[in-house]
Each structure stands twice: as C-alpha cells, then as structure tokens.
Amino acid sequence: MEREKIVVIEDEADIREVTEYNLTREGYQVHASPDGEQGLQLVKKVVPDLVLLDLMLPGLDGIEVCRALKSDPLTRAVPVIMVTAKGEESDIVLGLGMGADDYVTKPFSPKELIARVKAVLRRSPLKAELTNQTRIERGEVTIDIERHEVRVEGVSVSFTATELKLLYFLASHPGRVFTRDHLLSRIGCEDTFVVDRNIDVHVRSVRKKLDKHRDLIETIRGIGYRFQDEPS
Numbered sequence: 001m002e003r004e005k006i007v008v009i010e011d012e013a014d015i016r017e018v019t020e021y022n023l024t025r026e027g028y029q030v031h032a033s034p035d036g037e038q039g040l041q042l043v044k045k046v047v048p049d050l051v052l053l054d055l056m057l058p059g060l061d062g063i064e065v066c067r068a069l070k071s072d073p074l075t076r077a078v079p080v081i082m083v084t085a086k087g088e089e090s091d092i093v094l095g096l097g098m099g100a101d102d103y104v105t106k107p108f109s110p111k112e113l114i115a116r117v118k119a120v121l122r123r124s125p126l127k128a129e130l131t132n133q134t135r136i137e138r139g140e141v142t143i144d145i146e147r148h149e150v151r152v153e154g155v156s157v158s159f160t161a162t163e164l165k166l167l168y169f170l171a172s173h174p175g176r177v178f179t180r181d182h183l184l185s186r187i188g189c190e191d192t193f194v195v196d197r198n199i200d201v202h203v204r205s206v207r208k209k210l211d212k213h214r215d216l217i218e219t220i221r222g223i224g225y226r227f228q229d230e231p232s
C-alpha cells in the first residue's frame, strides 16, 4: 500500500523535526517546509493526503495559506489540520470557517497529534465513499432523518425540524469541530422557520432532549461544537 503523504508547514525547527519524526515513524511519507510561501508551493507539488499547518508563520501566515489551498481546485479537497498556540481561538474560528478540518493546540503530545491525523484521514472526503446515510446510531441514540425521528434509549423523543437537522449534521461528522456560523448556515440558511439565530439555544434544547447522552455534543470553548468522536 502506498504510504499516505503529509505536508508539514512549521517555522519552529524543533517542533517541525519532532513532528516529522513521529509521523514518519507512524508510516507516513512526510514533506516539510519552514515557510508559508514555500509550504504552499510544496503542497501544490506533492498534493498530499493531509496538511499540518502552523498558523503563526513568517511571510505568508497559516490563515493565508489555508485560504489559498481552499480556493485552488487542485488542493481544495486536501484536509488541513491547523497547529495553533493557546489563545488563538479567533484564528481557529477563521480557519475552520475557511475550510480547515481540525486543529491541535501547542504543546501537543505525539500521541495526540497522531490521533488527530488518523481521525482526519479516516473521514477525509478523498477516500470515504459518500455514504448517503439517513440513519445514524450512536450508542443509545438513533437519529433517523427520513422518518424524522430521534430515539433515546429506545424511546422516541420529539425534536423540532431545526433541532433534528442540527443533531443529524453534527452526528454525521463525529469528531469534527464546527463554528456557530457554520452550524447556523447548515441548519438555517434557506429555512424561514429558524426563528432563533442563536445556535446555543438550539444546542441547549437538543442536549436537554438527549438527557443522559447530552455529552455527545461537546462545547469547544471559544470556537463552537463537536459531536463526540467515535472510540477507535
């Protein structure tokens, strides 16, 4: 099997080397760049399976690199994991809004990094066949979008259309963080019945209905929400 390719764009030499070392040891083919502009060219040349992108870079910063990747048809589908320092929540929100798939916060352990990389590769649109799933089962919670039904521990619970859409959307992307704006646009843009534009209100209501399973929807402070990743 051909090894999956990862491009690492990181200006701090020690972090770049440790990352390269760990990813290589895990069996990935790694290409690295210390610079945003060069890194962008490298991604276009390699067209990797994944990009690990530091946000704070000299010259072209991570957000600009992400924007360039997501606006180029050649690289648009390549998943991006942003690498951020603590306190860069607003940049994370910006990056996720631009199409980045996930992020890790420095300092991270090799174990954490590998777990994020594997999770993103697993759900990458580059390889996942599009399963047009209408029913999602997660432990004691079953969501059936066609029948407009949510069952919690076998009991049917009444959901509004907005709540159902929100839960279904999150649950169909386990482990992926979405910003409030993204969620709102997914559940609401064409629907006049979304009266409340405040996504937190809908999330609160969905959690209440999930009762004991409310923790399936995690709050990512300063950023948004995520449906719990499936245990691997």
Ligand code: CA
Pocket: 010, 011, 012, 054, 055, 056, 057
């Ligand atoms: Ca940096």
